[in-house]
Amino acid sequence: MNIRSIRNILAPTLLMLAACSNAAQAATFTMFRDPNCGCCELWAEHVHAEHEAEVTVVESSDMAAVKREHGVPSVLWSCHTAIVDGYVIEGHVPAAEIERLLEERPEGIRGLAVAGMPIGSPGMEMGDRVQPYQVIAFGDVPAYVFATYPQDPGA
Template sequence: MIKDNPSKPLRRSLTASVLLTLAACSNAAQAATYTMFRDPGCGCCLSWAGHVEGGMEAEVASVDTDDMSALKAAKGVPQDMWSCHTMEVEGYIIEGHVPAEAIARLLRERPEGVTGLAVPGMPLGSPGMEMGDRVQPYEVIAFGPDGQKVFASYP
């Protein structure tokens, strides 16, 4: 007769616990936090957040603040890149009406020397600024310690 080792059930239980913990950590790492800071009186910010939620399959938390200038300065957004809202995701800053596809590309490629992306101003036709057929060409600018460069152009 083969005797069962009394420590086997304990080892199995510990192994299962470790595997469950690793799976939970893996899922938590995949679930990025998207936090958008906005002036409470701005409506286009919420439209843009809806665009990001749909395009990134993510939930955007909206935080109202009355001093966007101070927030942008504290987050390191160059003043010539300022727009109406500022978002943080996975250590990056997203300023203004940046399309979801550009954000996805940034998170996928993680280019060296880039702190964030910006669409300066509020160009018509950019996500959250749709006005029928009216569209202004615009650029998504990557910014960081290495300076600024065009990341994408629309349309």
């Protein structure tokens, strides 16, 4: 086998692997945040560190209007709202769950939310302190628990 044959075999394989890499990395992230909130920027740093995704920040003094516009149920509101590849990401949702959402694309789901600002969630780290929290999927189907944190290491 000569070099040209090897290249002809490897090139399509490498292109396919690159196309299948991290769905979150390829997605566009736009985060709406109150200009007085600092944890939002920490969450954006988490997403960038986990997936090398760039997060465009849009400051808004009327976050309630942003949440209503994007259909976030008021019981799930948190401090910031992001739009990722057409999905709504409310609050401190871990990057791993965004990646899972983008890979699975469950039918009837408009977005994911972590209600409030639980200690230990991405952007709300406080040393070893961790408050249990849930990532909730919401949309055209009844809301359901998409993930629970802290995760059971044995699961």
